Structure formats: C-alpha cells, structure tokens
Amino acid sequence: MRTLTHAGGAGFKPALSWMAALIVLTMFLSACNRAQVFHREAYVFGTRVDVAVYGDEPERADVAMAAVLREFDRMHRAYHAWEPSELTALNAALAQGETLEVSAELAAMLRDAQQMAAQGDGLFDPALGAVIELWGFHTDTFEPKRPDAHQLAALIEQAPRISQLLIEGQRVSSTNPAVRLDLGGYAKGYALDRAANILRDQGIHHALINIGGNVLALGDKGGRPWRIGIQHPRQPVPLATMPLYDGEAIGTSGDYQRYFELDGVRYAHIIDPRSGEPAHGTQALTVLVTSRPRVGTLSDAASKPAYLAGEEWRDQTRHFAIDHALRVAGDGRVEVTRALRARLEFPQPVAFKVVD
Amino acid sequence: MGAGWRELLRPGDWAVVALGAALCIYAGMGLWTAGAPDGVIVRAGGKVFAEADLAAARRIEVPGPLGLTLIEIEPGRARVASDPGPRQYCVRQGWLDRAGAVAICAPNEVSLVLTGRGNDYDSLGY
Numbered sequence: 001m002r003t004l005t006h007a008g009g010a011g012f013k014p015a016l017s018w019m020a021a022l023i024v025l026t027m028f029l030s031a032c033n034r035a036q037v038f039h040r041e042a043y044v045f046g047t048r049v050d051v052a053v054y055g056d057e058p059e060r061a062d063v064a065m066a067a068v069l070r071e072f073d074r075m076h077r078a079y080h081a082w083e084p085s086e087l088t089a090l091n092a093a094l095a096q097g098e099t100l101e102v103s104a105e106l107a108a109m110l111r112d113a114q115q116m117a118a119q120g121d122g123l124f125d126p127a128l129g130a131v132i133e134l135w136g137f138h139t140d141t142f143e144p145k146r147p148d149a150h151q152l153a154a155l156i157e158q159a160p161r162i163s164q165l166l167i168e169g170q171r172v173s174s175t176n177p178a179v180r181l182d183l184g185g186y187a188k189g190y191a192l193d194r195a196a197n198i199l200r201d202q203g204i205h206h207a208l209i210n211i212g213g214n215v216l217a218l219g220d221k222g223g224r225p226w227r228i229g230i231q232h233p234r235q236p237v238p239l240a241t242m243p244l245y246d247g248e249a250i251g252t253s254g255d256y257q258r259y260f261e262l263d264g265v266r267y268a269h270i271i272d273p274r275s276g277e278p279a280h281g282t283q284a285l286t287v288l289v290t291s292r293p294r295v296g297t298l299s300d301a302a303s304k305p306a307y308l309a310g311e312e313w314r315d316q317t318r319h320f321a322i323d324h325a326l327r328v329a330g331d332g333r334v335e336v337t338r339a340l341r342a343r344l345e346f347p348q349p350v351a352f353k354v355v356d
Numbered sequence: 357m358g359a360g361w362r363e364l365l366r367p368g369d370w371a372v373v374a375l376g377a378a379l380c381i382y383a384g385m386g387l388w389t390a391g392a393p394d395g396v397i398v399r400a401g402g403k404v405f406a407e408a409d410l411a412a413a414r415r416i417e418v419p420g421p422l423g424l425t426l427i428e429i430e431p432g433r434a435r436v437a438s439d440p441g442p443r444q445y446c447v448r449q450g451w452l453d454r455a456g457a458v459a460i461c462a463p464n465e466v467s468l469v470l471t472g473r474g475n476d477y478d479s480l481g482y
Contacts, residue, residue: 015365015369037478040402041399041402041403041467042401042402043401043402043462043465046462046463047460047462048460048462048467050479052478052479140442140463141442142442142443208478208479210479210480210481212482213480213481213482214481215479215481221478226478226479227476227477227478228477228478228479228480228481229456229477229479229480229481230480230481230482231480231481231482236449236450236451236452236454236457236458236459237454237457238456238457238477238480241476241477250481251481252481252482254482256445256482257445257482258443260443286481347454
C-alpha cells in the first residue's frame with residue numbers, strides 16, 4: 001500500500017488510461033454487436049430442416065426463413081416419391097410406357113440427376129424407386145423384413161436406370177417401364193441450392209441451412225466461420241467439428257439414418273443397383289464440397305456413389321472433384337482425406353488414417 | 357518512449373497483473389470444461405416446447421402429430437424415453453450427455469438438443 005500512495009499517481013496513469021480505453025472499446029463493440037443467430041426449425045422431406053440466419057434484423061430474417069420453408073413445402077409436395085405428386089404422376093406414366101410433359105424444373109432436375117449418376121459410374125441410381133419400395137422404405141409405417149426374393153430378382157433383372165429416361169424439352173419417357181424415380185439423394189441437395197438463392201435474393205448473406213443433416217453455409221457469423229459437427233454413426237456425439245466457409249456444403253450418406261435390423265444385420269436405405277441390396281461396407285461417408293455452382297446438389301448426390309463404393313470410395317469422390325471427404329468403414333475404421341484432415345477438430349481422441 | 361513506463365511499475369503492481377492473469381486462466385479452465393451440457397431445449401413442430409436445466413430428474417411429455425413423445429432428464433443427461441414414431445431411431449440413441457448432442461424424432465416432429473459451453477458448432481451434419 002505504501003508503494004501505491006508513494007508512486008501511484010505517476011505509475012498508474014498509463015495503466016488507467018489503457019484500462020479506460022479498453023472499457024470504452026468493449027462498450028462500443030457490444031453496442032454495435034446486436035447481431036445474433038435466428039433459427040427456424042420445420043419438418044419437411046420426412047426429416048428436420050433448420051435454417052439459421054445471422055444478422056441484426058429479426059423481421060428480415062423471419063421473412064426470408066419463411067420464404068425458404070414455403071419453397072421446401074412446395075418441393076416436398078411436387079417431388080414426393082410415394083404420395084401423389086408430379087413425380088408419382090410421371091412414374092405412373094413411365095410404367096405404362098407413356099410420355100408425360102413435366103415442369104421445366106423437373107425436366108432440368110432429371111437431366112442433372114442423369115449426369116450425376118453417370119459421373120458416379122451408375123453406383124447410385126435414382127431410378128430404383130421400385131427396389132426401395134420392396135425394401136419397405138416407401139411407407140410411413142414400418143416392418144423390418146427382407147423383400148420377396150423373386151420379386152427383387154425380377155426387378156434387378158429388368159435393371160431400371162435413370163440413363164433409360166428420354167428427356168426432350170419437357171417431355172419425358174423411358175425405354176424401360178421398370179424405371180421408377182425416387183429423388184431421395186438428389187432433391188434435398190437441390191433444395192439447399194434453392195434456399196441459398198432465395199436467401200441471397202432477400203438480402204441475407206449470412207446463413208446456415210440444414211436439411212436432414214446436409215448443410216450449406218452462406219457468409220459467416222460476424223467474422224467467425226460457421227462451425228459444423230459431424231455426427232458419429234454409432235454414438236450420440238459428434239465425431240469431429242470443423243468450419244464451413246461461405247458457399248460450401250457438406251453432406252453425409254450413412255447407414256444410421258434410415259435402416260432396420262433383422263437377425264443382427266443392418267439394412268440401410270441406400271441400395272446398390274447391381275445387387276438390389278443395401279450396401280454394407282460403410283457406416284458413414286461425408287463429403288465437403290467447396291464453393292462452386294450447384295454446391296448443395298453435389299453435397300447430397302456425390303456422397304452416395306462414394307458410400308456405395310466401399311473401399312474404392314476415394315475414386316468416387318475424385319469423379320466429382322471433391323478433395324474433402326471422411327469415411328467411417330463398416331468395421332469402424334476412420335479414413336479422412338488430407339485436405340479435410342486440416343480442418344477437423346476431434347472432441348474426443350479418434351484413431352484415423354489420412355489418405356491423399 | 358522505450359521501456360520508460362515499465363520503470364514506473366512497482367513490484368506490487370506486477371503482483372496485481374500476475375494475479376489478474378492467474379484469475380483469467382483459472383476462470384477460462386473452469387468455464388471451458390468441454391462437453392458438459394447445462395440444459396436441454398425441446399422443440400415440437402419447430403417451436404420451443406420446453407427449456408430445462410439438467411440439475412434434477414424430470415419427465416416432459418411432448419405432443420406431436422402421432423402422439424406423445426416422452427423426454428426423460430436426469431442430472432447431467434437426457435434421452436427420448438419413448439416415441440410413437442415407427443422406426444424409433446431417436447429412442448435408440450439412448451442417453452445424450454454432451455453439449456450439442458441432438459435426438460430427432462422426425463415423424464412426431466420432436467427434437468431434443470443439449471446445450472452447453474462445449475457446444476462449439478452451429479449445426480450438425482449427419
């Protein structure tokens with residue numbers, strides 16, 4: 001204390017003024033930092049949708065998020081795979097060998113889906129609606145059972161493929177009546193891109209859109225990047241976390257979101273078109289798509305062939321020019337590309353192998 | 357200029373600075389106990405239905421389009437105890453005990469999220 005009374009005046013002046021400056025700066029920052037994250041949650045496409053907007057105008061965020069959810073509702077009704085929709089109408093026509101004129105949007109989506117299927121060596125094919133139904137994934141009720149073996153074999157013999165669609169303008173027909181379209185694995189990603197466009201049109205530049213675990217980021221959170229957790233396929237915790245930058249999207253195909261277990265075997269809803277069986281070699285396959293056109297669509301569609309490819313997953317991600325990917329193999333081994341590894345943080349220690 | 361101002365600081369001043377720094381580190385360590393959840397948010401149909409801390413055992417019945425989803429809370433953890441949905445994924449997830457963990461009962465439109473400081477991400481990819 002004696003020291004303070006002795007030299008306090010001179011010694012503390014600089015420290016005090018520093019402190020005062022700091023306090024003023026803090027007050028200034030907190031005054032202008034009214035921005036926060038606004039959330040909207042809804043249930044569409046049979047899954048949870050979460051839209052988050054970062055900003056300081058709640059009304060504007062609200063209007064924009066409502067517009068996004070309205071668009072999702074429209075798409076849900078238009079492209080439902082088994083409740084009456086434009087898509088089921090097309091499926092009915094294709095089964096009869098007829099041609100149907102569809103919306104310009106659906107025609108464009110089908111052309112795009114054809115191209116993506118080709119890019120993934122046909123490993124994931126949106127024409128397998130009938131097979132997915134046989135496996136019991138086209139109902140709101142649920143019964144864990146294998147499909148009738150004869151029916152399944154007959155369908156696989158017919159080999160429905162999206163490449164058998166003929167799309168002329170908006171007129172769609174098929175050379176194979178067994179083609180039944182199911183846009184699961186495509187439509188959610190497409191909806192991410194639609195949402196990003198709607199938000200940008202509404203002047204929202206900082207947002208995070210999550211449709212059933214596929215996430216697209218716009219901007220950031222007040223200068224800090226949005227952060228994403230990647231769900232562990234077998235535990236209720238994130239396996240890793242990472243930043244997702246402006247214009248990027250992440251998507252996961254896994255055996256833990258839609259599946260059933262029978263006699264100790266897990267049957268997931270992503271079906272291998274060659275066998276008609278759910279793939280077994282992979283628990284989860286996550287791709288991060290860096291900023292590019294149709295980033296949302298790619299985050300959904302590009303994880304499927306890699307998921308189905310088993311140990312050859314890395315080749316499939318290369319077909320889509322994707323360098324950020326992570327796979328949890330059927331036996332729990334974790335493999336991650338070098339580029340994605342650089343971004344990941346692991347909340348708990350995880351043994352993993354880095355691949356190029 | 358140079359180091360002139362440092363000469364004006366006395367040993368007692370340095371002690372205050374050291375104490376302040378120690379306090380910061382101690383507070384930081386205490387507040388960043390990663391992963392421990394401090395509460396739950398239950399949403400029904402997208403709207404917040406209940407918010408609760410994880411201090412005491414509690415059960416929350418959440419109505420949805422298919423019926424009642426039952427959320428069970430115990431000190432430090434929470435789970436979906438029962439749900440009318442057909443596939444039961446949210447029930448099979450079992451107890452959630454980390455901040456940021458999520459259970460989603462999509463058919464009944466109920467979600468359970470654990471909040472807390474260890475939750476250093478904005479959204480979950482799955």
